[in-house]
Amino acid sequence: MSATTLTATERSPRMAIATLRSLVWLLGSIAVLSPVFADEYWLNSILIPTIAMGLAGIGLNLLMGYAGLVSLGSAAFMSIGAFATYNLLLRATWLPLPLTLIAAGTITGVVGVFFGLPSLRIKGFYLAASTLGAQFFFEWLFTSFRWFSNNSLTLTISAPRLELFGLDLRSAPGRYLLVVIVTAILWLLANNIVRSRIGRDWMAIRDMDKAAAVIGIPVAGRQLLAYGISSFYTGIAGALFAFAYLGTADAHSFDLDKSFEVLFIVLIGGSASLAGNFLGAAFIVLTPIVLTRVVEWFDLATVFDNGVLVNVERMLFGVIIIVLLIREPDGLASLVERIVARWRVWPLRA
Amino acid sequence: MTATQNDPLLRVQDISLSFRGIRAITELSFGIARGEICSLIGPNGAGKSSLLNVINGVYWPDSGQILFEGQAFPRLQARQAARLGIARTFQNNALFKRLSVIDNVLTGLSRHGQADVLAQVFRLPAARREDRRFRERAEEIMEFLHIDAYRDVVVGQLPFGLQKRVELGRALVSRPIFLLLDEPMAGMNQAEKADMSRFVADINHYLGVTVLLIEHDIGVVMNLSDHVVVLDYGRKVGDGTPASVRENPDVIAAYLGTKH
């Protein structure tokens, strides 16, 4: 066949994302170079959480956007990753950090497959209940059994060490580098998965699972694989979130609200695009900060005290979710994509 | 003595099927020779789609069995049927609406994929080679069906007739031996039907695929088929060449609604 067919690999509906991708790459390069210029605040409070939550978003996105399976318990799987990493760092001191993360992710993946078993019998919305069960179960588990937090009185965990090849990564630039490198690698792999046969099988199951079964796609196996891979990603994201961002975490750092945050990230970012998750995460992370700044700027502290701000934020998120669902079901990613596309033709428009 | 008559590719043997007390198919038996185009006709509700579903394992008959290439299957699994080389299209275009044309066609090859999960995650050479092979194969089929120009279009946006061809592509890409077509020309005008007839004939002639199709347009049936089977209320009332079936009084009665 001619060369054009061979190179036309990914010019499918996701082709539009190419422009978005270049945009994100641009921002990404800026981000990677940031430790050189950026101050600690920027790294600590904005970049690190955005990237970590973006990774969590990718995990949920693979499950919901590509495989069409619901999960309202993402935070629970983040907590499994965090607690698994903690215990491995503590008890398996001979494991280097990369392997520790991979092991923690794998543990989370296995648990994810287990909690995904109901998906073989239960469809759509009912599946949300099963994942909510996981959410509450793990919050209970990590607060009821002190072993997971090494018998700490406060049931909290913090990384005993974070090092790679002898370099201490606990500084802000160190944690930042850790998060960026891990996420970049996992993002690349997620891209591979999505464009492969597995990705197509998932989307086929999402669109019409009965037809997928009839043409020979192993639906059950693929669904469980989706839960496994998604949980792997979410688990590692949880570990990064706990140790590279929070520093100290407990089971309640990964409560239902956090699950909703991850859900919103996928919704806002756009469920058919991996890059969009970082847009969504940026939105989630930046909104509270921007709101606080606006209040400071306009000296509205007396009117908008902290309690008020929290509620305004809540309302704002709710409104945005509703508006996006109504008008922009493919999330911010497709909106940005359309804007960028219009920009490119702008000089040529009559 | 023709070899085809003695060892049919498919034999339906005493198949009975009922839904909640309603008999859809009653003791149906007939055979389909290798390489022929067989049409299944009959008034609405005669059990034609149900029969297709039995043949490719979506429904299990209450009694009777399917013999495919001489092997007997009282209960056939859908995946098994796919593996045996039985492919089908559906009345309502069971396509993956949010995927592109080429992605839809590629899903037809999915069950032939050998590259394992890790190879795909890391895009190892084995996975890349397989991907290239599958895409080449998909391109072949899309060219054959004249849909290659639409390869990147999301299927949900295509007109119905083109969607039907995409579904055909998805069914053909895995080189099936036997193709089941459920009303492939429903909703088409005369020109489109002529096109589709040509495609079906080409599939049979050039790709060597045996075809069983459900069709209502008698003109199409007469022109296209080698063999016609007529169903009425789940029973066979005619079975033979198009000409012989046309003269069959039982068939005429079934279509005119005479009670029997």
Added chain:
Amino acid sequence: MHYFLVILTSGLLAGIMYAMVAIGFVLIYKASGVFNFAQGSLVLFAALSFVTLTEHGLPFWAAFLVTSLMMVVAAVIIERLVLRPLVDRSPLTLFMATLGLSFVIEGLAQLLMGTDVHQLDLGIDDVPTNFLGLELSQFDLFASAVAIVLVAVLSLVFGRTRIGISLRGVADDTLAAQSIGIRLPTIWRVVWSVSGVVALVAGLLWGARQGVQFSLTMVVLKAMPVLIIGGFSSIPGAIVGGLLVGASESLADIYLGPLLAGGAVSNWFAYMLAVGFLLVRPSGLFGDRTIERV
């Protein structure tokens, strides 16, 4: 044995309260096919409005009436701004919209009426009385009585009146219902209003028990397993589901809790129970079974 009966019965009574919240969900699900995640926030909103009014001097029934009217207004606004634009989208999309809605309502409620815990006194104290030989909470008995009355009223209203029959028509087949003149927006407004009043009643009872505060929104999380077990579209199912969940939670906490050395097993027990049910009966005890056509 006596102890067991007491635990069981108090669990059952708690279950009736769950059922009451669940009924609000069932109404909305029957009419619009959506699991209204915002029901919990409606409970909070209703209860907060009520206490704010009574704290400003309004007598009980006046406050009840005014709050009910507010819930009707809310229903109309929600129908217009959220439900109508999303009318033919997937159930999951609608669910997420109600999730967003819950955030809006919670934020608004607390913005306008503050985040303090309010005490709510309905005049019935939570003291044990002797009922049929068992020591049960007077309040629980009162709540159960209210729930029974509520269900009776709802059954009458929806079983006999024109609106009720229209509702059942809509639940069966929206297109057919519309073609004979039933107006969907009207139905939705009615149903959401009724649901709002149910939320108010539930809010009063729950609020009297544990104070009117943000945690009231958590009732929605309890309602989900109730509905899964009882089926989303059945009021008797909601009651049976509520009883089952209430009883098993209560028993699980007392008998299972010590075994698992943990605290509130009831946090997740109901969900696991629901999942267990789903594996056996994917559409719940009383739910509609859908047949998929190929």
